[in-house]
Amino acid sequence: MAHPPVLALRGITKRFGGVQALVDVDLQVRAGEVVALAGDNGAGKSTLVKVISGVSPADRGVIEWEGRLVQIKRPHDAHALGIATVYQDLAMCDNLDVVGNLFLGREIDRVGVLDEVEMERRARDLMRTLSIRIPDVRVPVAALSAGQRQAVAISRSLMGAPKVLLLDEPTAALGVEQTSHLLDLIEEVRDRGMAIILISHNMGDIKAVADRVAVLRLGRNNGLFDVSTVTQEQIISSVTGAADNAVAHRSKGDEEAWP
Amino acid sequence: MSRGGPHRDAGPGSAGPVTTGGGQRTRGWQDSLREYALDVRGSVRDGERGPLLVIAGLIVIWIVFQGLDDKFLSPRNLSNLSVDIVGTGLVAVGIVFVLLIREIDLSVGSVSGLAGAAFAVLNVNHGVPEWLAVIVAVAVGTAVGAFHGVFHAWLGVPAFVVTLAGLLIWNGLTLYLLGASGTINIDEEGLVASLTSHHFGNELAAYAVAALGTGGYFLAARRRRSRHRATGMPYRPGGEIWLRTGLLAVVAFAGAHTLNRFQGLPLALLIFLVVLVVSDYVLRRTRYGRRVYALGGGVEAARRAGIGVERVRIAMFMVSGTLAAVGGLFVASGLTSASPTTARAAGSGMLLINAIAAAVIGGTSLFGGRGSPWSVLLGVVVIQSIASGMGLLGVQDAVQFMITGGVLLAAVAADALSRRAQARRGRP
Numbered sequence: 001m002a003h004p005p006v007l008a009l010r011g012i013t014k015r016f017g018g019v020q021a022l023v024d025v026d027l028q029v030r031a032g033e034v035v036a037l038a039g040d041n042g043a044g045k046s047t048l049v050k051v052i053s054g055v056s057p058a059d060r061g062v063i064e065w066e067g068r069l070v071q072i073k074r075p076h077d078a079h080a081l082g083i084a085t086v087y088q089d090l091a092m093c094d095n096l097d098v099v100g101n102l103f104l105g106r107e108i109d110r111v112g113v114l115d116e117v118e119m120e121r122r123a124r125d126l127m128r129t130l131s132i133r134i135p136d137v138r139v140p141v142a143a144l145s146a147g148q149r150q151a152v153a154i155s156r157s158l159m160g161a162p163k164v165l166l167l168d169e170p171t172a173a174l175g176v177e178q179t180s181h182l183l184d185l186i187e188e189v190r191d192r193g194m195a196i197i198l199i200s201h202n203m204g205d206i207k208a209v210a211d212r213v214a215v216l217r218l219g220r221n222n223g224l225f226d227v228s229t230v231t232q233e234q235i236i237s238s239v240t241g242a243a244d245n246a247v248a249h250r251s252k253g254d255e256e257a258w259p
Numbered sequence: 260m261s262r263g264g265p266h267r268d269a270g271p272g273s274a275g276p277v278t279t280g281g282g283q284r285t286r287g288w289q290d291s292l293r294e295y296a297l298d299v300r301g302s303v304r305d306g307e308r309g310p311l312l313v314i315a316g317l318i319v320i321w322i323v324f325q326g327l328d329d330k331f332l333s334p335r336n337l338s339n340l341s342v343d344i345v346g347t348g349l350v351a352v353g354i355v356f357v358l359l360i361r362e363i364d365l366s367v368g369s370v371s372g373l374a375g376a377a378f379a380v381l382n383v384n385h386g387v388p389e390w391l392a393v394i395v396a397v398a399v400g401t402a403v404g405a406f407h408g409v410f411h412a413w414l415g416v417p418a419f420v421v422t423l424a425g426l427l428i429w430n431g432l433t434l435y436l437l438g439a440s441g442t443i444n445i446d447e448e449g450l451v452a453s454l455t456s457h458h459f460g461n462e463l464a465a466y467a468v469a470a471l472g473t474g475g476y477f478l479a480a481r482r483r484r485s486r487h488r489a490t491g492m493p494y495r496p497g498g499e500i501w502l503r504t505g506l507l508a509v510v511a512f513a514g515a516h517t518l519n520r521f522q523g524l525p526l527a528l529l530i531f532l533v534v535l536v537v538s539d540y541v542l543r544r545t546r547y548g549r550r551v552y553a554l555g556g557g558v559e560a561a562r563r564a565g566i567g568v569e570r571v572r573i574a575m576f577m578v579s580g581t582l583a584a585v586g587g588l589f590v591a592s593g594l595t596s597a598s599p600t601t602a603r604a605a606g607s608g609m610l611l612i613n614a615i616a617a618a619v620i621g622g623t624s625l626f627g628g629r630g631s632p633w634s635v636l637l638g639v640v641v642i643q644s645i646a647s648g649m650g651l652l653g654v655q656d657a658v659q660f661m662i663t664g665g666v667l668l669a670a671v672a673a674d675a676l677s678r679r680a681q682a683r684r685g686r687p
Contacts, residue, residue, distance in 0.1 A: 075563075091563045093556030095628035096549075104553055105564030109546045116544075117486045124492065142681075 004067050005030050006195045007052070007083070007164050012061035014047055021047040022058070022219045029164060029195040034186065036206040036227070037199045038239055039216035045199050048216070049168055052197070053085040054078035084162035088169045090153040094142035098134060099123045101141050102156045126155050130188055147178025151185055164195045171205050183209045203232045217241050313620060313637050320641065324648035331648055334520035340640070340647050341518065342455050345527040346371070346589035348639040351614040352538055352632050353582030356575045358618060359542070360554040361627025362418040364579045366407065366425030367614055369433065371587025372597075372605030374400050376433045378451060378588060379443040379597035389450040397584045403429060404580020408573030418576075430606030434599055442598035445591065454530070454592040458522035465515035465524035468532070473511050477504040527589060531636075534582075538632040551575065555628030586614075609663070616667040617642050619674050626678055642666065
């Protein structure tokens with residue numbers, strides 16, 4: 001914990017019409033650290049992702065980047081700072097091959113003519129250094145398994161050399177073995193000094209790869225735990241609201257716990 | 260999404276083939292040829308409508324028509340065929356651009372009629388110089404395409420409705436333009452007439468084009484291969500390049516020989532081939548072309564990658580309008596006239612249906628992101644062969660309509676089926 005946080009959010013509030021999606025949410029992440037963001041459906045995880053990635057900026061609150069106050073109003077602002085997001089739907093072009101997807105929007109070219117050989121070489125290098133095993137970088141991504149697609153999407157997000165990586169439910173569609181490979185990949189990326197925010201439902205994944213876990217409940221912070229000392233049950237009860245944590249905001253006294 | 264298919268279980272860690280090392284596909288050329296043959300067989304069996312199936316179909320069509328009328332494969336008929344494909348072919352290339360972004364342009368037939376009429380009215384009735392009238396006619400096509408594109412991309416009106424409205428509007432405008440004068444005959448010695456009437460009498464011309472095409476293909480493939488080898492990446496076996504070049508050479512020189520036995524290389528065919536080469540290069544080798552394919556593969560992905568989706572959409576309709584207008588000039592050139600009768604025919608959708616059928620038969624998908632301009636060459640030869648054969652046999656229009664419509668339906672059904680087969684195997 002020697003480093004200052006790369007990204008720190010304080011008092012983030014977001015409202016959609018009459019719905020308070022986020023209320024005074026705090027979140028920090030340091031370089032070389034995986035922070036898991038847990039919470040039930042509708043807890044505000046996706047809204048927070050959209051705030052950080054600039055898709056849907058916060059109404060109120062402060063965002064600090066490497067200790068400096070910044071504004072994230074558009075996706076472009078987040079990119080420029082060095083925040084990369086891998087959405088749950090991956091946003092890939094199924095008809096393009098792996099190389100085409102990796103370089104989409106940032107193709108290597110000479111006066112507009114694609115340098116396919118150079119792009120393919122770099123794609124292979126990237127796959128090799130991240131130990132991603134795919135049959136061929138020239139197959140259309142539609143031919144890849146869910147795990148391979150996820151891995152390609154993550155490696156694409158690394159192309160711009162970001163400092164913070166946001167992963168939205170990366171293991172949701174994966175089988176057991178694919179999940180374990182993906183977790184290896186997340187650790188690999190973390191060990192390169194990247195700060196990772198991992199949105200997940202899966203306590204196993206969180207315990208396996210995260211350093212800290214921040215719990216959201218009904219749009220508010222509902223606990224921040226050190227993964228090495230907390231039990232799965234404690235996280236789950238914080239997610240469901242069955243337990244009140246010392247740092248949890250008490251919102252309303254009559255708030256009922258979901259079964 | 261990958262539902263099933265051979266790659267389903269090949270997770271990141273399973274022991275599937277991994278192509279990270281270089282040079283593992285360098286074996287004797289007999290081996291590589293055998294591997295290539297297996298590859299081809301596999302891709303045909305897997306429901307990938309390779310061009311091979313279409314070529315097989317074309318050969319059947321030619322044999323049948325030759326059996327019914329032995330003039331069908333005469334140099335004269337084949338040479339005429341090579342000119343007749345150009346008008347429809349150019350329109351179809353424009354359709355390919357629009358199909359690639361998963362849209363459709365139903366107005367191309369009307370736009371081509373409008374361009375022909377605009378040229379004739381300007382040149383013949385108003386004495387505008389031919390070159391200027393040609394430029395204006397083509398620019399009209401571009402502007403009409405931009406008009407469709409803006410309605411579609413900015414106002415969000417579905418493209419098929421915009422262009423369906425366009426079909427009627429531009430056909431109406433064509434009839435209005437021709438209304439006062441009726442049929443306009445264009446100068447038979449002029450620039451536009453020579454688009455389809457000019458042939459390069461010198462035999463060397465046709466052979467030179469054949470040699471240039473074959474040699475260019477070979478050198479490009481070799482260059483690619485040696486660059487891959489230099490960077491230690493897998494590359495196509497040399498035998499495959501020789502085989503492909505050999506097949507191309509056989510087709511190109513046989514074609515050149517046939518054309519030379521009639522009047523030589525037609526100018527129209529040369530222009531068509533140049534358009535194909537240029538548009539294929541732009542689509543497959545440039546950054547801009549990559550954006551077009553990306554849009555067909557996933558609008559959201561393209562948008563997140565920073566691609567200006569609206570601008571690409573408008574541009575594609577402009578390309579389609581422009582090529583429809585150019586195709587229209589070739590149609591007018593073939594008829595050496597623009598008339599209300601042909602305008603009504605253009606509005607009836609025959610050209611439109613032929614153009615869409617040509618693109619889809621050649622392998623361009625209606626579902627976006629898959630296909631290439633070259634697909635048009637094969638498709639339009641099939642379409643025009645059927646039309647030409649029926650013409651030789653004196654089949655009446657009513658029957659021709661039904662057959663052409665049936666061919667389109669069959670091509671689109673094959674496209675949909677292959678898409679389903681590929682989705683099952685987890686391919687786009």
